[in-house]
């Protein structure tokens with residue numbers, strides 16, 4: 001990997017620090033709206049399927065210009081192009097990062113057209129035949145399951161990226177889901193979760209999907225083995241495990257050894273949290289069918305094209321990623337709240353927590369050198385309007401500034417009179433209140449205002465728009481991670497806890513506390529009589 005300038009060593013970083021001290025620290029968005037009639041136009045844009053208004057953020061044209069210089073001086077374009085050329089940018093795992101190839105097709109692609117990818121080049125040309133063959137096989141299987149009236153319940157067993165993406169999308173696209181089938185997602189090793197699902201299903205009408213990139217994740221394997229045992233016990237003699245289990249994994253051998261004969265694979269260049277476009281998306285494909293799944297891929301691909309080709313100043317993932325850097329490193333904001341004003345997007349905050357914090361929660365750069373600046377903010381949220389009646393108090397009047405991201409659609413999927421207008425009015429009003437504040441009352445009733453927010457608008461919640469929205473988030477995370485000079489595609493931070501759990505589990509049975517710190521030893525004794 002070529003040595004790039006670290007972001008805090010660039011002239012643009014120094015200029016941004018000076019600009020923050022002179023202007024940014026006291027920048028009042030309301031005053032800028034008064035002086036600058038073009039502010040809304042300057043800081044809003046239409047990207048594929050997503051309109052974004054960033055004008056309520058604490059950013060001015062000069063800050064954005066300096067951030068674009070920062071991007072240039074940090075080699076953002078070269079890094080992006082290296083990813084799209086199949087370069088080994090996940091350097092700590094020696095892997096390329098090419099999940100975008102999984103959606104390398106135009107929105108209207110049929111299965112024939114999909115054979116002609118839009119992104120070309122040696123790497124894409126080499127990978128696409130296998131990508132398309134797997135996609136076709138997986139979608140054919142999805143269609144067969146959809147047509148199989150005997151199968152009423154689909155149970156996805158997976159965790160992290162093998163759960164959050166497909167679950168978020170199945171929930172979001174409920175209006176497009178095939179009637180007569182129920183979708184369950186089991187991720188936690190807490191037996192309560194699997195146990196609850198097992199009380200709702202019958203073996204002969206259930207399809208279990210064991211989703212695990214590695215097919216070694218302990219939680220998933222424990223749940224899969226328990227599900228298999230339950231199936232064999234319940235189905236009795238002649239139970240056809242092969243008909244009722246399928247695996248979605250890069251480790252086809254391990255899946256076969258488990259006794260599964262229907263497997264759908266993908267390559268190691270698809271990271272777990274970037275895998276909903278791969279075979280990991282099978283539950284979603286069963287829910288929304290081939291046409292829906294292809295539309296989802298097409299929407300994401302449209303965003304890929306935008307990220308690849310739009311000038312940086314009008315490139316939405318770039319603008320968002322740079323805004324994240326501005327807020328995190330210069331304003332010092334440590335969290336961002338996501339407020340989807342759409343009931344279907346209620347799992348989006350959980351999905352984004354993994355996408356953003358597992359990708360960019362790093363304290364060393366790609367060369368392993370400790371960083372002297374902050375990286376990933378905490379990402380959190382709840383759907384509106386619920387959040388308004390819970391934590392928005394803190395966002396309006398608390399001591400910390402929390403940028404909020406509103407997401408709303410123009411067309412609802414329901415036809416309940418009055419609901420959608422009220423929902424949208426609330427989203428607009430919250431963003432307005434955060435900006436304007438209230439100074440006609442003092443003390444407890446005073447709202448300081450000038451609290452930043454972004455607002456995303458989509459036509460409706462449908463496969464193509466969801467695909468574009470998620471790809472937008474993926475690329476935005478890439479942009480901030482790239483500026484920070486970290487590897488957004490590894491996750492070594494999850495390893496230590498996994499290893500220690502393996503050491504502790506047998507100790508729960510034996511009571512051996514040798515070598516443990518006093519707190520862990522004391523806590524282990526709290527559980528001892530149970531094991």
Ligand SMILES: O=P(O)(O)OC[C@H]1O[C@](O)(CO)[C@@H](O)[C@@H]1O
Pocket residue numbers: 159160161162211212213214215216217220272273358491494
């Ligand atoms: O799909 P797998 O291999 O079971 O991994 C599940 C999840 O575990 C992690 O590797 C780490 O927790 C995630 O990145 C991943 O999405």
